[in-house]
Amino acid sequence: MLGEQAPSFKAETTNGNLVFPEDYGNNWKILLSHPKDFTPVCTSEILELAKMQQEFDQLGVKLAIISTDELTSHYQWKQLLEDILVSQGEEEKISFPLIDDHNGRISNTYGMLHAWEDPTRDVRGVFIIDPENRIKSINFYPMNIGRNMEEIKRVVLALQVSEKEEVLLPANWTYGDDVLMKYVPYTQEELEKDPSLKEKYYKVGINLWYRKGDALTSMKGN
Ligand code: BEZ
Numbered sequence: 001m002l003g004e005q006a007p008s009f010k011a012e013t014t015n016g017n018l019v020f021p022e023d024y025g026n027n028w029k030i031l032l033s034h035p036k037d038f039t040p041v042c043t044s045e046i047l048e049l050a051k052m053q054q055e056f057d058q059l060g061v062k063l064a065i066i067s068t069d070e071l072t073s074h075y076q077w078k079q080l081l082e083d084i085l086v087s088q089g090e091e092e093k094i095s096f097p098l099i100d101d102h103n104g105r106i107s108n109t110y111g112m113l114h115a116w117e118d119p120t121r122d123v124r125g126v127f128i129i130d131p132e133n134r135i136k137s138i139n140f141y142p143m144n145i146g147r148n149m150e151e152i153k154r155v156v157l158a159l160q161v162s163e164k165e166e167v168l169l170p171a172n173w174t175y176g177d178d179v180l181m182k183y184v185p186y187t188q189e190e191l192e193k194d195p196s197l198k199e200k201y202y203k204v205g206i207n208l209w210y211r212k213g214d215a216l217t218s219m220k221g222n
Contacts, residue, residue: 001135002135002136002137002138003134003135003136004134004135005133005134005135006020006021006029006031006127006129006133006134006135007106007109007110008020008021008022009105009106009109011066011099011100011101011106012071012099012100013064013071013074013097013098013099013100014071014074014075014078014094014097014098015096015097016097018064018097018099020064020099021129021133022133024062024064026131027060027061027062027131028059028060028061028062028128028129028130028131028156028159028160029061029062029063029064029127029128029129029133030056030061030062030063030064030126030127030128030129030152030156031064031066031110031125031126031127031129032045032049032063032064032065032066032124032125032126032127032147033065033066033067033107033110033112033122033123033124033125034046034065034066034067034122034124035067035118035121035122035123035124035143036067036069036121037067037069037073037074037076037077037098038073038076038077038080041143041144041145041146042067043077043080043081043084044146045124045146045147045149046065046081046094047081047084047085048149049063049065049096049149050081050085050090050092050093050094050095051085051090051092052149052153053092053095053096054092055153056153056156059153059156059157059160061156062096063096064096064097064099065096065097065098065099066098066099066101066106066107066112066122067098067099067101067107067121067122068101068102068103068104068107068113068120068121068122069100069102070100070102071100071102074098074099074100077098078094078098081094082094101122104120107122110125110127111125112125112140114140117142117143118143121143123140123141123142123143124140124141124142124143124145124146124147125138125139125140125141126138126139126140126141126147126152128152128155128156128159130159130163136159137155137159154173154174157175158173161175161179165179166182167179167180167181167182167211168180168181168182170210176213176214177213178210178211178212178213179210179211179213180208180209180210180211181201181209181210181211183209184209185197185200185201185209185211186201199212200212
C-alpha cells in the first residue's frame with residue numbers, strides 16, 4: 001500500500017547479496033519486476049534502463065530488477081544485455097542488480113504475481129520508494145507491453161518536487177511546467193505588502209491556484 005514501509009528482503013543478485021531496501025541507504029529506490037529473462041520486451045526494458053542510468057543517478061535513484069528466474073540465468077542474460085549495449089556503441093554497463101527470486105517469495109510479498117496472467121511469473125511492477133523506505137508509487141503493467149521509462153523518471157521527479165516545494169503537480173506535468181498550490185498562496189494583506197505575488201501565482205477557479213513554473217527553486221537532476 002502507498003505510504004507503507006517497503007517490505008525488507010535478503011536476496012542473491014548479480015551484484016552479490018542484497019538486503020533491500022536497507023542496503024540502498026538514504027536514496028530513492030525503484031524496484032522493477034519483469035516476467036522472464038531473455039524475453040524481447042524485458043530485454044528492451046533493461047537496455048533502456050541501462051542507457052538512462054546516469055539520469056536516474058542524477059535524481060539520486062537506485063534501481064533493482066527482480067524476476068522469478070535463477071541467478072545463473074540472470075548472469076547469462078546480463079552478459080547478453082551488455083553485449084547488445086556494446087554493439088550499439090553504448091558505454092553503460094548494467095550496474096543495477098538483477099535479483100534472484102526463483103521461489104517467488106519476494107514477488108509474492110510485493111504482489112507481483114498475478115495468477116490470471118501467470119502464477120509463476122511476475123507482471124511488470126514498478127515500486128517507487130522514498131529515502132525513508134516508504135512506498136510512494138505502485139504501478140503494474142501487462143506482460144506484453146513495455147514500460148515507459150521516461151514516465152517512471154517523471155513520477156520520481158514529481159514526487160521529489162512535490163515534497164520539496166510543498167506543491168501539487170497537475171495532469172501531464174513535466175519539469176518547468178506550472179504547479180498547483182495546496183493552499184491559497186497569499187492574503188490580501190500580504191499582496192498589499194508585496195504586489196509581485198500576483199506575477200508568481202494565478203487563479204483558474206475555486207481551489208485552483210497555480211504557481212508559475214519558473215518559480216521552481218530547484219532540482220532537476222538532468
Ligand atoms: C517479453 O518480455 O517479451 C514477454 C514476457 C512474458 C510474456 C510476454 C512477453
